[in-house]
Amino acid sequence: MKQGVKIVTIGGGSSYTPELIEGILNRYHELPVTELWLVDIEPGKEKLEIIGNLAKRMIMKSGFPIEVHLAIDKRVALEGADFIITQFRVGLLEARARDENIPLRHGVLGQETNGPGGLFKGLRTIPVMLDLVKDIKELCPEAWLINFTNPVGMVTESVFRCSDYKNVVGLCNVPIGMEKGIAKLLKVDHSRIRMDFVGINHMVYGVDVYLDGVSVKEKVIDLLSHTKKYAFIKNVEGQESRKLSAIPCPYQMYYEKKDEVLQEEMKNYQEGRTRAAVVKKLETELFDLYKSPTLAIKPPQIEQRGGAYYSEAAVRLISSIYNDKGDIQPVNTLNKGAIASLPSNSTVEVSCVITKNGPKAIIHGDIPSAVRGLVQQLKRFEGMSVEAAVTGSYDTALLAMTENPLVPSNKVGKRILDEMLEAHKEHLPNFYKKVGT
Template structure:
C-alpha cells in the first residue's frame, strides 16, 4: 500500500488529484494521502480536506485522508511526494504581475520578471523540502508541479538533497487532448514529439495513428480554430498564419509572450482596467471554488475547477505515479535531467521532453539538435533559468540582475534594475537570502 504526501494540500487543485487517485485505485493501491500546508493555509486545507474525504467515501475506496501542518509528519515513510505550493500565496502573484506593468513589461506568473521572482521565492523552500525528504523518505519520488516547474526541478537536480525528482506540467497533455479534439479523434491515437523547456516546449512533430500530420495541424492552428488548442489562463490572440507555416513546429500558448510581446502587453494593460491582473481573477475564482467546496453535499470534483486553468492535472500527475509504480513503460512528457537529450543544453539542466516511464524513473527519448528556428530562443531562456537558479540559491543580487536583464521580455538593463529593486522590496518577507547581506 502506498503513502502519498502532498505539499500545498490546501490548493484548489487538490480535488483533481484526489479524483485521479480514486479513478486509478485498482492499479495504484494508495492507502494514505497526507495533505500538508502552512498555518496561513489552514482554513483552505480543512475545507479541501473535508471534500477529499467525502470524495473518497462516495467512491467507496479505502484511502485514508490525513490533514496536517507538520511537513515532516506528512513525509515520514512516503512513497511519492507531490508539490503544488505557492510561496507568498496569491498576494505575491498579484505583485509579480502588477509591478512589471508599471515599467511597460509583461507581468506573468512563470515568464519574465514574474517568473524570475516566483523562482527566487520558491527554490529555497523546495530545497528545504528536499532536506526533509532525505531524512524522512529518502527513497520517495518527488513529483513537482510547483511553478516555475522547469526551474524548480532543475534547482533540485543541481542543488537538492534528493535526485529522484520529476517536474510536471499539464500543458503537454492538455495540448495533446485539444489537438485530438480538433482532429476529431481519441487522444490515444495522437502522439506529439515534445521538446524544449517548461512553458517553452514545442511539438516538433504530430502523429495520428503513426502518420505525420504536423502540417495539417499547423494549418488548423494558422486558421480560425486555434482557440481549441489554447489554455484558460492565456489570451487567445490568434497567430499570424504565415508565421506558423514558417515556424514549422507546434508552439505552446506561452510562446505568445515571446512572439506576440507587444500584443500580449496591450492585452494585459487592457485587462487590468476591466478585471485586474490574472492573479486577481484567480483570487475571485478560488473564493467561489472554496465556497463550493464547503458544501457538505458536494462529494465530487466540481466542473468549475477547469476555469482555474489546471485542467488534466490529475491525469498528468496520477498517470506518472501509476506508470512508475507499475513499470508501464509508456511515453509521457516530463521535466528531467537533460543528459544529452537535447543538444547544446547542459547535461545537468532540466528539459521538457518525452520519456519512457519505468519503475526506475523517466528515460528521456533522444531529440538531438532543435530546429534552428526555435533553438535560439530556447537557449536564451535556458541561460536565464540557470542564472536565476544560481541567484535563488546564493542570494546574489548581481546574478538576479543578470537573469532579469537577459530575459527576452525585459527591454534593457536599466529597466531590469528598476524592476528588480522594486520587486525585491515588495517580496522582502519571502527573500531572506537577499537581505541577510548587503547588496548594491
C-alpha cells in the first residue's frame, strides 16, 4: 500500500464524524492518514461544512499533516482512496421517525434496525450502497469498504450477494461496547479483555471472555447473575447470561421481552418521546456545539447520540488491515462455516483474525441452542430483505415483513408494509410503480 493513507467517509456530515476524527488522531502513529475526504449529499451541505470546519480545527490542534476535503460529488472523493467508511442515512432523520412511528400506530415495535423499521431502512439503503460499490470498483478497486451504515449485517450482505466486490467489512460498536462493559465490571483496562463473539449483527452473543488470555466467562456470568441489570451493558440481565451460558447483546431484549418493550415504546410514542424525536433534539444541540469556532475537540455530549466507541472500533479495524496486524476483532463478514447452523454464504458477526487481506473468520461452532432458532429466523429475514431491496418485489418484501418475529401476523404486516411503502416512496425507486400490485 502506498505511503500515506486516504480515507473517504460517505455521510461525512454525520454527527458521528468527530468520533472518527478523534480515532484517526489517536492512532496517527500507526495509521498515517494524509487525506480525509468527507462526502455528503446536497441537503446535508450545511452540516457537512460545520463538521468539516470542526474536523480542520481538531486536526490543526493535533499538529498532524492531514488534509481535509469536503465533497458533494462522491466520485471526486473516491479516486485513489485506500479506505471508504460508510455512515449514511437515506431519508435522514425524517425517515427514521417514520420507521418508528408507523409500526407503533399498528401496535408493533418501531425500531431503527429491528422489525419493520429495520426492513425499510434496508430497503432504502441497499440500492444506494450498491451504486456506491459500482463507483468504488471503477475508481479505487483495491480500497477497503468499512460499512457502519445500519442495518449493518443486511447492508454488508447485499454487497457480498449482489456484486463481485469483496473488500467489504461490516462494523458495529455493540461488541466493543460489551467488551468495555465487561472491563468495567472486572475493574481492568479494556486492552486486557477480549471476547469471542458469535451471531449476526444486533443479535450477537459473547460466548467466551478472556482476561490476559485466560477465560473468565464463568466469573463474569456469575457477577452478572448477581445483579438485576448490569449498568455497563444496557438492557442485559444477569439471569439471561446464566441461561444461555453466554452474554447477549442489548438487542436481545426486543425479542426476549417483546411485550414489555412494546408497552414502554408505545408510552414514549404517545408522549412524543420516540428515539427518533430524542435523536433529532440531540442532533440540533450537537450541531450548535459544533459551530463554535473555539471548539477543537470531540464534545463529550456526543456519547448521548449512541455512537460510543465507534471511532475506536473503526480506526482499530482500518489500522489492523493497513498494518497486517493479525489481531482478533469482531466484524461482519462471510460465514464460510464459522457458525455451523447458518448458511456459509451469509453474513455473520463473529470474531475474526484481521489481516491485510481482510478478516478471516474463526470457526466458532454454533450459536447458543436456546436462541439458535431466533437467529436463524432473523437471518432468513435479512436474506429476504436484501432480495426485496434489489428486485423491488412487493411479494418478497411482504414475505420479509411477516418473517420478522416482531410482526404478529400477515394481516398486520401487510398493513404496515403498504403504509410504509407509501411513506418512503421517494427513497424506494425500485418499488415506486409496484405499490399495490
